[in-house]
Amino acid sequence: xxxxxxxxxxxxxxxxxxxxxxxxxxxxxxxxxxxxxxxxxxxxxxxxxxxxxxxxxxxxxxxxxxxxxxxxxxxxxxxxxxxxxxxxxxxxxxxxxxxxxxxxxxxxxxxxxxxxxxxxxxxxxxxxxxxxxxxxxxxxxxxxxxxxxxxxxxxxxxxxxxxxxxxxxxxxxxxxxxxxxxxxxxxxxxxxxxxxxxxxxxxxxxxxxxxxxxxxxxxxxxxxxxxxxxxxxxxxxxxxxxxxxxxxxxxxxxxxxxxxxxxxxxxxxxxxxxxxxxxxxxxxxxxxxxxxxxxxxxxxxxxxxxxxxxxxxxxxxxxxxxxxxxxxxxxxxxxxxxxxxxxxxxxxxxxxxxxxxxxxxxxxxxxxxxxxxxxxxxxxxxxxxxxxxxxxxxxxxxxxxxxxxxxxxxxxxxxxxxxxxxxxxxxxxxxxxxx
Amino acid sequence: xxxxxxxxxxxxxxxxxxxxxxxxxxxxxxxxxxxxxxxxxxxxxxxxxxxxxxxxxxxxxxxxxxxxxxxxxxxxxxxxxxxxxxxxxxxxxxxxxxxxxxxxxxxxxxxxxxxxxxxxxxxxxxxxxxxxxxxxxxxxxxxxxxxxxxxxxxxxxxxxxxxxxxxxxxxxxxxxxxxxxxxxxxxxxxxxxxxxxxxxxxxxxxxxxxxxxxxxxxxxxxxxxxxxxxxxxxxxxxxxxxxxxxxxxxxxxxxxxxxxxxxxxxxxxxxxxxxxxxxxxxxxxxxxxxxxxxxxxxxxxxxxxxxxxxxxxxxxxxxxxxxxxxxxxxxxxxxxxxxxxxxxxxxxxxxxxxxxxxxxxxxxxxxxxxxxxxxxxxxxxxxxxxxxxxxxxxxxxxxxxxxxxxxxxxxxxxxxxxxxxxxxxxxxxxxxxxx
Numbered sequence: 001x002x003x004x005x006x007x008x009x010x011x012x013x014x015x016x017x018x019x020x021x022x023x024x025x026x027x028x029x030x031x032x033x034x035x036x037x038x039x040x041x042x043x044x045x046x047x048x049x050x051x052x053x054x055x056x057x058x059x060x061x062x063x064x065x066x067x068x069x070x071x072x073x074x075x076x077x078x079x080x081x082x083x084x085x086x087x088x089x090x091x092x093x094x095x096x097x098x099x100x101x102x103x104x105x106x107x108x109x110x111x112x113x114x115x116x117x118x119x120x121x122x123x124x125x126x127x128x129x130x131x132x133x134x135x136x137x138x139x140x141x142x143x144x145x146x147x148x149x150x151x152x153x154x155x156x157x158x159x160x161x162x163x164x165x166x167x168x169x170x171x172x173x174x175x176x177x178x179x180x181x182x183x184x185x186x187x188x189x190x191x192x193x194x195x196x197x198x199x200x201x202x203x204x205x206x207x208x209x210x211x212x213x214x215x216x217x218x219x220x221x222x223x224x225x226x227x228x229x230x231x232x233x234x235x236x237x238x239x240x241x242x243x244x245x246x247x248x249x250x251x252x253x254x255x256x257x258x259x260x261x262x263x264x265x266x267x268x269x270x271x272x273x274x275x276x277x278x279x280x281x282x283x284x285x286x287x288x289x290x291x292x293x294x295x296x297x298x299x300x301x302x303x304x305x306x307x308x309x310x311x312x313x314x315x316x317x318x319x320x321x322x323x324x325x326x327x328x329x330x331x332x333x334x335x336x337x338x339x340x341x342x343x344x345x346x347x348x349x350x351x352x353x354x355x356x357x358x359x360x361x362x363x364x365x366x367x368x369x370x371x372x373x374x375x376x377x378x379x380x381x382x383x384x385x386x387x388x389x390x391x392x393x394x395x396x397x398x399x400x401x402x403x404x405x406x407x408x409x410x411x412x413x414x415x416x417x418x419x420x421x422x423x424x425x426x427x428x429x430x431x432x433x434x435x
Numbered sequence: 436x437x438x439x440x441x442x443x444x445x446x447x448x449x450x451x452x453x454x455x456x457x458x459x460x461x462x463x464x465x466x467x468x469x470x471x472x473x474x475x476x477x478x479x480x481x482x483x484x485x486x487x488x489x490x491x492x493x494x495x496x497x498x499x500x501x502x503x504x505x506x507x508x509x510x511x512x513x514x515x516x517x518x519x520x521x522x523x524x525x526x527x528x529x530x531x532x533x534x535x536x537x538x539x540x541x542x543x544x545x546x547x548x549x550x551x552x553x554x555x556x557x558x559x560x561x562x563x564x565x566x567x568x569x570x571x572x573x574x575x576x577x578x579x580x581x582x583x584x585x586x587x588x589x590x591x592x593x594x595x596x597x598x599x600x601x602x603x604x605x606x607x608x609x610x611x612x613x614x615x616x617x618x619x620x621x622x623x624x625x626x627x628x629x630x631x632x633x634x635x636x637x638x639x640x641x642x643x644x645x646x647x648x649x650x651x652x653x654x655x656x657x658x659x660x661x662x663x664x665x666x667x668x669x670x671x672x673x674x675x676x677x678x679x680x681x682x683x684x685x686x687x688x689x690x691x692x693x694x695x696x697x698x699x700x701x702x703x704x705x706x707x708x709x710x711x712x713x714x715x716x717x718x719x720x721x722x723x724x725x726x727x728x729x730x731x732x733x734x735x736x737x738x739x740x741x742x743x744x745x746x747x748x749x750x751x752x753x754x755x756x757x758x759x760x761x762x763x764x765x766x767x768x769x770x771x772x773x774x775x776x777x778x779x780x781x782x783x784x785x786x787x788x789x790x791x792x793x794x795x796x797x798x799x800x801x802x803x804x805x806x807x808x809x810x811x812x813x814x815x816x817x818x819x820x821x822x823x824x825x826x827x828x829x830x831x832x833x834x835x836x837x838x839x840x841x842x843x844x845x846x847x848x849x850x851x852x853x854x855x856x857x858x859x860x861x862x863x864x865x866x867x868x869x870x
Contacts, residue, residue, distance in 0.1 A: 006596050008588070008615040009629030017652040023638060067621040073654060117634065124591035125599065132594075153443070156559035157755040159567075159594035159601070159748075161441050164560065166595055180443040186502040194444030198772045199552065199762035203458060217452040219508065227772055310755045313594075319754035320592040320745045327634035337633045337662050 004060040004085060005067070007121040012074070015114045019078050025331040027113040028348050031123055033131075033323045035102035036416040040318065042357075042408050044138045044397070045098045045106050046170045047130030049388045052378065054122060055087050089115055091378035094351070096388055097134070097173050097397040098373060099404070101419040104351045104361050106131075106323075108374065113330065120325045129163065130170045132321040133312065136289075137174035138401055140308055142409055143290035143297075146402045149305030151193050152179040153285060154313025167313040173390060175398035180307075188390055194222075195255050195283070195307075201227040211240040215251060222253045222283055225268070230256055234268040238275035245277075253281035253304060261286065262301030269302045283307065289316055290411050317413075334430050346430045350374050356405060362424030439495040439520060440502070442556040447509070450549045454513050460766040462548040463783050466558055468566075468758045470537035471851040475753065477792075477843050479573045479832070480533045480541050481605045482565030484823045487813065489557060490522050524550055526813035529786070531823055532569070532608050532832040533808060534839070536854040539786045539796050540763075541566075543809065548765065555760045564598065565605045567756040568747065571724075572609035573836055575743055577844050578725035578732075581837045584740030586628050587614040588720060589748030602748040608825060610833035615742075623825055630657040630690050630718070630742075642668060646675040650686060657688045657718055660703070665691055669703040673710035680712075688716035688739060696721065697736030704737045718742065724751055725846050752848075769865050781865045785809050791840060797859030 018024055033043060060068070060082045068074055068082070089111020100106055107127065109116050137152075144150050152171045155164040161183070168184030178191035185192035196214055204210035207228060215221045223240070225233025234254060241251040254272070256264050261284050272280050284296070285307035293306060310316065326345070327335050334346035345361065352360040354370035362368055377385050401409075423431075453459055468478060495503075495517045503509055503517070524546025535541055542562065544551050572587075579585050587606045590599040596618070603619030613626035620627035631649055639645035642663060650656045658675070660668025669689060676686040689707070691699050696719050707715050719731070720742035728741060745751065761780075762770050769781035780796065787795040789805035797803055812820045836844075858866075 003618070005618040005621055006590070006599070007617055008590055009617050009620075009627045010615065010631055011629075012617065013629055013649075013653050014631055014635045017635070017648055018638070020652055021648060027638075029634070064621070068617075071620075071627065113638065117632075120632075121590050122596075125593060125596055128592055129594045129598075155441070155443055155556050156760075157563055157757075158560060159564045159598035161557075161560055162597035163564075163594035164441075180445065182442055182444050182447065182503075183438070183440040185444075185506075186440055186499070192444045192506065194446075194448055196445055196449055197552075197555075199464070199770075200449045200452070202762050202770045202772060203453070203462075203548065203765065213452055213456060214448075217455055218448050310757070314749070314754040316754055319749040319751055322592075322745070325591075327637050330638060335634075335637045337637060 003064060004058050004082065004118070005064050006125070007118060011118050011120055012068070015117055016074050016078050018114050018117070019081060024112045024114050026110060027116050027330040028108055028110040028328050029116050029120070029325050030105040030328045030345055030349065031107040031127055031323060031325050032105045032345060033102040033321060035419060037102050037321070038318055038415050039413050040135055041410060041414070041417045042099050042101060042135070042138075042404070043131055044134040044174055045094045045100050045131055046096050046134035046173055047127040047166070048093050048096045048107070048377065050130065050166065050169070051123060051126045052091075052383050054126065055378075055381070058085075058087060058119065058122060060085055085115075085118070086381060087111065087115055087119065088381040089378070090376060090380070092374045093377050094373045095375070097393050099357070099400060099408075100373070101359060101421050103419055103421045104359055105345060105349045105374065108348060110348070124323055124325050128321045128323040130166050131323065132315045132318070133167045133170040134174045135321075136312055136315040136318070137171035137176055139290040139411055140293065140312060141175045141398070141401055142404075143293040143411055144306050146398070148303065149177045151177055151305065151307050152181065152312060153307040153309035155181045157310040158313040163313065169390070171312060173394055173397060175394055175401060190390070196222070196224045198224065198227045200224075207233060208236045208240065211236055212243070215240050215244050215249070220250070220252045222255050223251060224255045224257060226256055226258050230259060230264050231267055231271065234271040237280070238272055238277055241277050241280050242275060251280050253283040255283045255285060255307075257284075257286045262296045262299035265302045266300060281305065285309070287311060291317075294411065336431070345427070347427065349427065357408065357420050359421045360424055361421060361427060363426040363430075366424050366426045368424070438499060439493050439517065439553070440499050441560070442553060446553050446555055447503070450552055451509050451513050453549050453552070454516060459547045459549050461545060462551050462765040463543055463545040463763050464551050464555070464760050465540040465763045465780055465784065466542040466562055466758060466760050467540045467780060468537040468756060470854060472537050472756070473753055473850050474848050474852075475570055476845060476849070476852045477534050477536060477570070477573075477839070478566055479569040479609055480529045480535050480566055481531050481569035481608055482562040482601070483528050483531045483542070483812065485565065485601065485604070486558060486561045487526075487818050489561065490813075490816070493520075493522060493554065493557060495520055520550075520553070521816060522546065522550055522554065523816040524813070525811060525815070527809045528812050529808045530810070532828050534792070534835060534843075535808070536794060536856050538854060538856045539794055540780060540784050540809065543783060545783070558760050559758055563756045563758040565601050566758065567750045567753070568602045568605040569609045571747055571750040571753070572606035572611055574725040574846055575728065575747060576610045576833070576836055577839075578728040578846055579741055581833070583738065584612045586612055586740065586742050587616065587747060588742040588744035590616045592745040593748040598748065604825070606747060608829055608832060610829055610836060625825070631659045633659065633662045635659075636662040643671045643674065646671055647678070650675050650679050650684070655685070655687045657690050658686060659690045659692060661691055661693050665694060665699050666702055666706065669706040672715070673707055673712055676712050676715050677710060686715050688718040690718045690720060690742075692721045697731045697734035700737045701735060716740065720744070722746060726752075729846065771866070780862070782862065784862065792843065792855050794856045795859055796856060796862060798861040798865075801859050801861045803859070
């Protein structure tokens with residue numbers, strides 16, 4: 001659905017002015033997140049592949065141009081120019097799934113000024129949301145622990161269908177095990193998972209008939225036990241699990257979706273164990289997030305897996321990421337805004353990852369110990385990297401997450417976390433010279 | 436992008452079970468919002484037209500079926516059935532822009548059980564988000580007052596491009612004056628608006644050159660004055676406005692985007708007035724929402740208009756709406772889930788709007804004084820109503836909003852508002868019989 005019209009009008013009015021004045025020399029814009037970000041001791045960068053895929057479609061159709069003409073803001077010459085628009089610039093970016101911080105550039109776009117400017121809305125829209133969800137998913141995984149199965153159940157509360165696709169992708173990248181979102185499963189090869197709804201149980205004369213039917217019709221059934229009373233539901237599920245076992249078939253789990261999840265999970269575990277069904281697992285859901293999962297575990301809740309929906313897909317405790325896209329350099333050199341409280345990072349930068357995440361942001365001409373995190377991913381408008389292997393990258397990201405130092409893995413609320421980001425002498429000299 | 440694959444996997448596994456068992460008699464599902472919704476004394480229903488437009492595309496392509504086949508969950512007969520899938524049911528719904536409440540049905544779907552079930556994710560995804568944004572927009576308008584110009588600046592922080600289109604549409608429906616979102620402007624005829632970014636100002640040797648250039652290149656310029664220092668920026672804007680006036684052209688407004696907006700706006704007003712420019716207006720932006728606009732006005736801030744972005748598009752203080760889609764009736768009669776704390780509305784209902792918003796939810800066979808809010812919008816899978824005239828409906832919605840009774844228009848935070856919704860004797864009898 002992209003196309004060049006997905007932008008804020010001011011991108012076009014500015015571009016028009018640049019066009020009329022021949023101001024189209026090379027400029028660099030940086031995407032970064034302003035510091036601090038409440039409740040986020042780190043971010044997980046995501047959305048690069050979707051952005052690189054959207055760029056070739058960022059063009060203006062005849063219909064688009066006719067619409068722009070109707071606004072009476074632009075002359076024919078500019079509209080013809082837009083008709084020819086193709087992104088031909090270069091992009092440097094962190095790898096998706098990189099643990100990163102506010103205050104460091106995550107992506108740089110270098111292109112003729114008009115091109116770089118016109119991309120602003122697209123870059124911000126995609127990267128802000130995918131990074132937001134990936135970062136939330138990472139926290140949820142840390143709360144659930146490396147043994148738990150954690151899946152995305154967010155489509156019904158996400159902000160549109162496309163948001164759901166991004167949410168499934170970003171949470172899988174972070175290390176989730178699957179999604180309920182069938183379209184995302186098809187598009188990205190993410191494992192799709194699902195249980196049953198209360199309406200299914202209500203569609204049968206009684207709960208046990210519903211359980212029997214579902215167990216017969218599904219190869220790996222999970223039974224939702226709280227339509228009427230969850231403990232009676234557990235007894236019914238146990239009975240059906242025993243019947244199925246005789247037929248050589250296993251009930252994978254029972255699902256709790258309401259009530260005192262921790263207390264109920266212990267009682268359900270006891271019921272299942274007493275029925276000789278230690279292999280039937282417990283799956284919990286219902287407005288979960290990292291805080292509630294930690295509380296559930298602290299209260300002795302027993303769960304093999306968690307279904308996380310609303311609070312993942314909208315990043316409940318931080319529903320938007322304040323990522324910005326700022327001019328940092330043009331033909332006249334490094335650039336920055338100086339208004340109080342909103343400081344930019346001037347110049348083309350590199351981020352060096354040193355031991356224990358003590359990142360150094362430096363100018364590209366400076367060097368440092370550590371590993372450079374920004375790599376060139378596009379040149380002359382052509383992508384230089386293959387499509388991301390999401391499943392493989394997920395393994396690496398999980399490993400990185402579960403070996404984070406404790407100060408970064410800490411999930412307790414914090415209105416203004418500080419980040420282990422330092423700035424190079426060259427960068428600091430630029431900033432103080434401009435103040 | 437819709438297509439039939441936009442659903443949670445469990446819709447398909449349940450549908451498969453119904454299919455195998457021949458359980459496909461007529462059923463009714465209701466969409467409603469569970470009560471209470473924090474900080475929302477009313478909701479503004481939105482998203483019906485986008486839903487009705489998506490329904491004809493809710494089909495399964497060959498490629499979709501091949502993907503489903505690969506999951507090894509379904510047999511060929513069921514996949515053939517999905518290949519023929521078309522929605523043929525009926526829908527009753529409130530008119531978009533209707534002021535409504537949690538606890539009352541906003542939409543009813545009656546169709547063969549499998550059809551009605553498969554729509555769940557789509558219905559929830561679209562209605563939850565559009566109603567969420569429209570309701571937030573309504574509150575922002577109430578805070579800004581009927582004289583202010585209020586526009587949507589949310590695309591860069593919305594959850595994907597599609598979310599931005601919904602946000603622009605829903606906020607315009609609620610009464611906003613326009614959006615920065617050019618694609619939404621084209622799709623829905625919403626007026627598009629825009630100013631300039633800091634990067635524009637930084638692209639010129641100094642601020643006043645940037646203002647002069649923009650004023651020459653734009654028919655109705657708004658100048659962003661806080662790239663360096665907002666009061667100096669106001670002086671520069673005043674100078675350019677005076678120069679432009681001599682050329683017979685007007686600077687529409689100056690824009691403040693950071694700092695103490697209320698205090699700065701008063702000083703900027705004084706600067707403009709002293710320069711003999713009472714016609715140059717002040718436009719403010721920067722993480723605004725209803726709470727901040729009320730505070731701005733209380734502190735004596737002066738603004739002709741507000742640009743509202745992040746906190747509108749993600750509904751910052753309530754980032755998801757807990758709308759649900761529940762089986763309420765099937766061939767065996769009214770249905771409801773009885774698990775503690777999560778009560779459904781059994782039976783096919785009508786909502787009667789009585790004086791002063793004292794709504795009555797009743798069974799369809801009951802009658803009441805007042806105006807019925809649910810009307811049939813689709814029969815036999817065909818829509819019965821014309822596409823919404825968004826601009827005309829917006830006028831009606833604005834009128835309704837600005838004449839709300841004070842208890843509904845109250846914007847103060849409230850974790851658990853109560854709603855003026857009553858239930859008919861017939862409905863109450865059904866609920867108590869099932870408890």
